[in-house]
Amino acid sequence: GVKRGVPGAKLPELKQRRVKAAAAQPAEPEPAGPVRSDVATDHPVPTPPFWGTRVVKGIPLQEYASWLDEDALFKGQWGLKAPRTGDGPSYRELVEAEGRPRLRGWLERLHTENLLEAAVVYGYFPCHAEGEDLVVLGEDGAERCRFTFPRQRRGRRLCLADFFRPKESGQTDVVGLQVVTVGSRIGQATAELFAANAYRDYLELHGLSVQLAEALAEYWHARVR
Template identity: 40%
Template sequence: MTPISSSLLSTTRRPPFWGRRVVDSSELEIGVISRYVNKNALFRGQWGFRKGEMSQPEYEAYLERLAEPMFEDMVLQAMGEGWLEPAVVYGYWPVASDKNDLIVFDPASGAERFRFNFPRQMGAGSRHLCIADFFRPRYADPTGQEQTWFPQAAWENGARDVLAAQVVTMGRKVSEVAQALFQSDAYQDYLYLHGFSVEMAEALAEYWHKRIRQQLDIAQDDATNLQELFRQGYQGSRYSFGYPACPRLEDQRYLQDLLQWQEIGVELSEEYQLHPEQSTSAIVVHHPAAKYFNL
């Protein structure tokens, strides 16, 4: 099978820097992040505003009357009371594919740091996809001017592409506030706050993914409609471990090694879950054919 990376990708993307960075808090405004909340997931999935027997216009009016004011109030409370503490660490690393492996190189020394081993679709009629296919192979011929801006040692060791990665969190304070509500038997308030904080973490992940696309100069084709954006209306994909294309949660260890997310208060449990709960991590793939797929 011809790798997707060699058949479709003409050039890789030049990152603005190599390695990790902690985002300054001034770049993470609650009001801006809230614009990226998937309100369908929040109102229906988290808060339980069901359509039932209502017509679509009736349901939309129902949400406008009840859910929207609640959402707007929570955004204002979060801004005024400070119980959301958004933080982001992200970065870029030189990589190359080797069959089902994605090799991650150290930008400074050029040494191989580790390999992600991704599963491949095997079902009859499938495209036999694997995330590693979306990256250029090790020692592939240059397709542009990559050799002039790639870290020299990594290039000589076979790196030919760029991997972005990110971790975002809404901090520990909101978990403490939610737990206090639960312990005081304010269960409805607890559910509303918990759902809001989880979806705000997802909104921050969506927002920072957009920033990465802007930095890689692939955001020009982003959907202008938020609902289309939520349906992957952009180039590439953001893959989180534990989902179908990259199911091994234990690979979170590699992301922790790259991002050093302890600096923003995120921890990895023995079960490879992120804490606080209002946190999410991902690798960001810029290949134009990279979309979500099942194994």
């Protein structure tokens, strides 16, 4: 039942928590007018190998497998962690005993069952910066689209748009863009594992597909650079 309070009864005073006061940080004054960081604007504009987009299909796994972030896979995707108590194997021991053997098994399966369809669409486009916007231009010089990026509120107040020639310079810069995929077959295999209640295999294959896409993006970015 509900307990009714006694009329006139007072609750004990709450104990005041003693919180150590943080040292006050002087607020940086907000600059008046438009802001731009100190990023240089006189670097030579690179000449792209072509303008527009190209499609590359059938990228072999061995070309981008070395770009796989194992820690992101084992810790973030597979949840491979040492016990907090300190008893039992360390994280590195788990990697050697469980992580890498299962990873090798999955990579072999992906290869033998032909589950990967790695492909990239990439290209180079004329552009210029307008404040915090990167404006991508068409062949006729008209605006095609724009990306608005945040600016740091402190420090150097960097913004990605600062790394491209500003519109007022009268010069056109170039931006490289890419989209990557590891294909749909691996997604279908993941869905089949889920439907079969093979949850560990499902989670591992799904996590691996995510990190292989990241590895492909890193690998192609390095090629573009």
